[in-house]
Structures are given as C-alpha cells and as structure tokens.
Amino acid sequence: MSFLRLQGLVKRFGDFVAVDDVSLEVEKGEFVSLLGPSGCGKTTTLQMIAGFEEPSEGRIFIDGKDITGVKASQRGIGIVFQSYALFPHMSVFQNVSFGLEMRKVPEAERKKRVMETLDLVHLGDFAQRFPRELSGGQQQRVALARALVIKPEVLLLDEPLSALDAKIREDMQIELRGIQRTVGTTTILVTHDQSEALSMSDRVAVMNEGRLVQVDMPYQAYEFPETPFVSSFLGKSNRFSGVVSGQSNGKLKVKVGELEFEAEAGRGPREGPVHLSVRPEKLLLTAPAEGRFTGRVHTRIFLGNHWVYQIDSPFGPLLASHHNAGIQSVAEGEEVGLTWAVEELRVLAPEEAGDG
Amino acid sequence: MAEAIARRTLIPPYLLSAPALLLYCALLLTPMLMTFLLSFNSFDLYTGIKPDYSLANYLEVIQDKYFHVIFLRTFGMALVVTLICALLGAPEAYILNRMANPWKSLFLLAVLGPLLISVVVRTLGWALLFGKEGAINMTLMGLGLVDEPVKLIFTSTGVVIALVHVLVPFMVISVWASLQKLDPATERAGLSLGASQFTVLRRVVVPQVMPGVLSGSLIVFALTASAFATPAILGGRRLKVVATTAYDEYLNTLNWPLGAAIAILLLAANVIIITSYNRVIEKKYAEAFG
C-alpha cells in the first residue's frame, strides 16, 4: 500500500481544467518530482495535496487515511514555497520554532529540536539573524528547516531552487537530496527543470497540460520516453517522422523519406506512422562514407566538458553532443557521416494534437 | 561615462531643487516665522498689537485651565480617532486586498473616493445626518429604538465619527501599501505549520502590516490634532479644539498674538508627539524591516 495516494484528481477553474485526472502513488520515504512546463498544473496539484485548493474531483490519501476534506492546518504536511515565505518579522529561530509552538511542544524540547534542525541545514550559527540578513541559499535552508522541524508526513517542495543562481542551485540539489535521505520524509518536488528532476528524484512524474504523461525512474524516463513530449521535455532529442514498413524478429523497419532504419520495437506503436528519436549524445559522427546518411556541420559550440554540433541533414537540423575527450573535433562546414547504435533509436507514437 | 558624471556634477543637486525650495520658503517658512514672532507680541483690547516681546502669551495658555481642557480634548480626540481608524482601516484594507477584481477596484474607489470631496461638504453632510431631525435620529425613533433624539451634533462623539470618516482612507492607503509587500505565501506557510486562521492573522499578518498601521496612525493623529473644519462645523462654539480656539482668537477676539501662541504650541506638541512616536517605532522595527 502506497503512503501518499492521489486518486483521479481534477481541478477546474471555471471552464478551464488545470489538473486533469491525476493519479499517483508514492511510497513511504520516496522522492518524486512533478516535472512539466510552465502552467501545466504542477503547483495546483501541490496546492491540493497541501490543502490550499479543493479538488473538483478525486481523493487524496496519506497512509490510508482520506485527507481530501481535512484543513491545511490539520494535515501535518511540510511545505517549502518558491518564494520561501519566511516570516520576515521573526528571527531564524522563531521561524523554525513556529510550527512547534503551534503543536504546543514544551519549550526545552522545542529549543532542542529547532537547533537540531538548524544544524541539519548547517545554519546553527544563524539562529538569531532575521531572514533579510541571509543570502538566498540560506533563506532556502531556513524554509526547509521550518518545514522539516514538525516531522511532516509528507514534504512538498514547490520549485524550491528556482530563485537561486546556477552554482548554488547545484550545491543545494545535492544537499537537499542528502537531507531528504537522512530524514527519510516522503517528498514531492515540483520543478520545470528537467536536470533537477532527473538528478534528485527516485521517480519522475512528467506532466503536460494538466495530465500525467509518464511516471518512471529518471533513467527509464530519459532513455525510454513514451511520448514525443517526454522525449523532448526530458533533455534534447532529434526526431524524424516515418512510417513502419515491416517487422522481423522483434525489430521494426521504419521508412523515413528515402531511407529505411531498423529499430527495437519498444513500448511504442508497431505499425503506421511513428516518430523516431535519437538523443544528441547518441548521434555519432563518422567519416562521410561510414554513416547511415551524411550531413554538414553548421555550428560547433564548445561547452568545456563537451562539444555541441548543429548539423544540417536531409531531415533538417540535428543536434549532436560529445564528450570533450581531448580529440581534435570536426570543424564547421565539414561533411560528416551520421549514425547511431540500433538500440538507441526510439520508436514513439506520433505527435498528438497539443502535445510537445 | 565619466564625462556624463562630470557634466551631472556641474549642476549641483541643490541648484536643481532651488525653485521648489524657494517656493517652500516663501509660502511656508515665512508665514510660520512671522506667526512665531507674532506670538511674542502683546495685545491690548483698545490699542491692538504692540511690537514688544515677552512669553506672556505662552504663560497664559500654559497656566489657564480653560486652555488645558481644550488641549487635552484635542489630543484625546486625536488618540480616539487614531485608534478607531486603525481598528476600522486595517481590517478594511486587508479585506479589500483579498477581494478579487473587479470588486477590489470598485471598493477601493468607494473607500478613497470621498477624498475627492471637500471636507467641508462632507462634514455638512454629517451635520444633516446628526441633527435633531436628521436622518439618523428619524430612523432610530421611527424604529422605536429611542424615545428622544440622540445628541450627536455638537458632541465629541459626533466630531469623532465625522473625523474617522474623513481620515480612515489615509489609514487604508497606508495599510494597503504595506499589504502589497506581504507575501501571501507566508499566510499559507503559517497554516501549513498548524496555525489556525486566527493565529495566522495575529502572528503572521498583523506584525507584517504593523509598520503600515503605525505610519497610518501618525498621519491620522497629526491630521486630527490639527483638524479645523470638522470640529468647527460639528463641534460648534461649545466644543472647542485647539485649531478652532486659535481661529477664534484671531477672528473673534482679534487677539492675534495669543492665537499665534496657541497655534505654535499646537505645532510644537504635534511635532514632539510624532517624532518621539516615530523614534520608538523605528527602534522596534529596524531589525526586521530595515
């Protein structure tokens, strides 16, 4: 039995359906990311779990108990808001202590727990500061401490890192994940940053236009996307549209223009029009004669640890990205052969209306 | 870049503000200085103002019980009006702020609209309502709630009601401004931590809008203490406040020096109260709100 269960959640604002039949099961201690583009209903879903929005349909269970009608203040859920929402008129200590005061925890124990939690987020020395005297990353950690100190059954994080700059964000990702492992709180993270979702979570739930499109482990979701939307939203991908022209011992033959490619028949369709997708890092550059087809390097970008090539091909512009292995790279304007390992070609359902 | 800065310093800032400064001096400081000087002159019922200098006028005001009552009444009234304005205006601003458009804009207009109407006109309106045969008394008697007309006009209650009406928009604006800085997520954070709606109001919202309430109080207090039109119309001859007393000395007794002394004392009292109040607040909120 899963610990947190969303059952057919729907949220309508007037005629507009912000969240459309979302069902999700989260195990105790699991870290799940809700990932999707802006406006896809992530925050609304989170607000329903937190009790700030009432679902139009569906139910929410925590540990088997139906909490759909329970007030936000009675749910015992910890939340970290995008804006941190620290109480500006209270010191760090008072901020963290607030939830314990509401629970009437005796003063001595309260002090102890507040300081323990502040130490957990490495802010033990900052207890007497006011929020405006802290950096963004530190405020973020106070917000996390404030949510964790009440030992919530479920921790909700709404884009907690989006206000931080790139370097601190990476550090915080690692730290946040570490803290979550330590305390073992069931956690849902909302983000529109795919790398954040992939790097931090046990499972990723990809949302689009109010619906859950795929729930999978990060590696699975990235390597075996079920729809073109997921394949383009999780990282970049090169896509061709084609038609299945034959099938032989588990392999599909797909005709794309003049060419025919072989691909593993995965979870996708096995006949009719399909999408083929290859990740940029799986698209290999070879000598012109050795590729499946040829193209010309249009632009080459150096990103330190890897090179990115934009290649003009008969199928439109393609992206390839390769590790900087210290080997002389292909120059702009050069003709190259393009290929991939058969198992790296994914067959997906063709684009649905509104998808991607 | 450096050139631009150099050019900018060619016209020093105080030169740029000179026109405004001149106007300010001519229209505000000069009359005030003259009033100040006038307050030291003496007055004779037959010969008028004499150009001598003494503290006699101040001593008269400070020693006369008659003036004590008037000063106490004025500042007492200012205190009461400020309190009522805070109690009405702060929740009003909070509720307004939570309304959805178009109601929000409509109600905001309704709250602030009266500022566009002259105080005199509005006060005359209150006079009509308050009178023995005014709308309020007619209604109360019609409903059988009272047998005799309630005395509202020429009472401090009436003056306080009208002043609250005149001044509550200032409180609303001031609290409104600080509500704009309040992150609504802090309220949700409070709720999620187990606080009731009421506790969230008391411990999260009120402390955050307190600076707005306090600065609104300053405005309302200062304006009430020096209010003239409303107490003059609704308080009449019997219910004098400092401003109307000064006016009477000027125009009825023609004792300008005494009127000037009263005016200066009012100004001084107002300034002292407001600056010390401000200092206390600043100390209290400097840490959290800088």
Ligand SMILES: Nc1ncnc2c1ncn2[C@@H]1O[C@H](COP(=O)(O)OP(=O)(O)OP(=O)(O)O)[C@@H](O)[C@H]1O
């Ligand atoms: N109170 C509301 N009234 C009407 N529409 C709303 C309301 N709240 C959200 N919506 C709409 O619901 C949709 C989903 O909103 P939501 O805030 O959940 O998106 P999101 O996935 O969190 O996006 P973002 O990444 O930009 O935060 C949006 O199109 C939004 O306009």
Ligand SMILES: [Mg+2]
């Ligand atoms: Mg959001």
